[in-house]
Amino acid sequence: MEISENRLIGLIRKFAGKSNTIVRGIGDDGAVAGLPEGQYVFVQDAMVEHVHFEFSFMDPRHLGKKALYSNISDTLAMGARPLFFLVTMGIPEKLSSGDVLKIYRGMDMVAREFGAVLIGGDTTATKGDFFIDISVIGKMVSKRYFGRDKARTGHLIAVTGRLGEAAYGLRLLKERAPRKGAGSFIRRFLSPRPPYELWKELVKNDITDAMMDISDGLIIDLSRMMEESKKQACIHWEDVPMPRTLRRDGLESLALAGGEDYQLLFTFPRGKLDAVSSMVQKGFKITVIGEVVSGKGVRLLRNGSEVEAPGRGYDHFKGAR
């Protein structure tokens, strides 16, 4: 950084949004907001250089977008709409203030899509790698929170969109060989927008009980939901939605364990199947992949026979398993 902390904060302050509920925004020890009675969701998630991304394949603007998208994804997955967010950045010497402001610009683009407002945070130097840590405060809009602990026996398990796109996009990015049709996969990796319109429809129709976002991989995330709910998931290999090219090239494991798609994973009672079908007919991309049964863990069936899940997703301390 070639400028002082005070000067940087002055520049960042331009990205602070306005909202009637914000009594005091950036520029003090903390932000003040007036909140009406209700339930609120609190989310906090970080991205670290060399662990979650490399600057060599992620430019600052996309980094800002992805960091905020992933936090908003968590907020939606609880049943809440994002209201405010705070950003802490650890900034190594090699980053210019221009890079830092591009990160804020990326976040600002995302914030506007969702009506979220930047109200504070911290900027600090680091002698090590870059990191960004975002916290989001959301207002509950669903009737009940969508918990990982709410999967019930007999309920159906569904996912949004297609899985494996982000992991395949990362692979294409690393290959650095331009390939026809690569763009949409790379975009999913760089800029994983949560399916907001679909989510609003799910909330409006009161469809889901348990929900989480798929950040580390379908199998590991689903197994976390089952652990919290003390249930077993039985899912069908054939039904997992993924780009045709993954099945053709034998890369189905990217859809099952790839991670970073930020699609939504949720359960719903069979009584809501008509409502889900009518959403699908309206063009919303929802696929039922299995059901909740008694037991524990995730059972993966291929043509009716149980098969071992390919990879257990990603552990940030251990790398891929």
Add this chain to the structure above:
Amino acid sequence: MEISENRLIGLIRKFAGKSNTIVRGIGDDGAVAGLPEGQYVFVQDAMVEHVHFEFSFMDPRHLGKKALYSNISDTLAMGARPLFFLVTMGIPEKLSSGDVLKIYRGMDMVAREFGAVLIGGDTTATKGDFFIDISVIGKMVSKRYFGRDKARTGHLIAVTGRLGEAAYGLRLLKERAPRKGAGSFIRRFLSPRPPYELWKELVKNDITDAMMDISDGLIIDLSRMMEESKKQACIHWEDVPMPRTLRRDGLESLALAGGEDYQLLFTFPRGKLDAVSSMVQKGFKITVIGEVVSGKGVRLLRNGSEVEAPGRGYDHFKGAR
């Protein structure tokens, strides 16, 4: 880290507090809390290895205490009582899970003192240096928020405690030569508890308008308050409270620019001077050091003559100035 992320989260979950307002705590995409109507304060502040501290002179438990104290200090400085906090940690390979849990244990000790409850956050590996980033959600208990923008002409400027203790403590720690009486200064550096009882009394008696905590140094923090309030501070060198040993050894600059004391800096109208005096008589350590006038910046007077302020505090991007 010798254990998996899932296992670590399982261990951390034991530190999650209970509260009637928490609908869903650690274990999901986010935490859910039911909040009554009112104003809330949002604070987020990080500590980074090699920038804010070294493990060579700060053990994990003190690191946890200090990281949470500094965030609670910001919360109090806005006029709010801390309710919840979320913690993100970037954990390098060299740290054991035992070290990480000691950091949580330190935070837990502080959380209990203030009735704050851990509700979430993120743990991630880092290839670089350790970092911890904490966000605090507080409930406003003062009549109005204590803003840096609320200093008014004619109001008096006061500080709590003695300044320069933490900076002197750090110097003694680095010397590594045991010295008589060093303990209290080192404790102030390692474990800077905000003056909570004094703060509660200030709130109860509705004394202060503008408040901030002194984290980077009296002169730089006071100049930030004046900048936000568009006023000038006129303070007296002789009146700045500091340990006798600093004046004796010519180390007054540590009190003016040392930082990390986490004492409170606040302004109040002259009409409240009796209330402040009666607090002082009850044993609360408050010292009036000057007054707010029209103009800008900070004027430092020594025996009635203006002198240059020794050092402008600490800029994390530039180091000491």
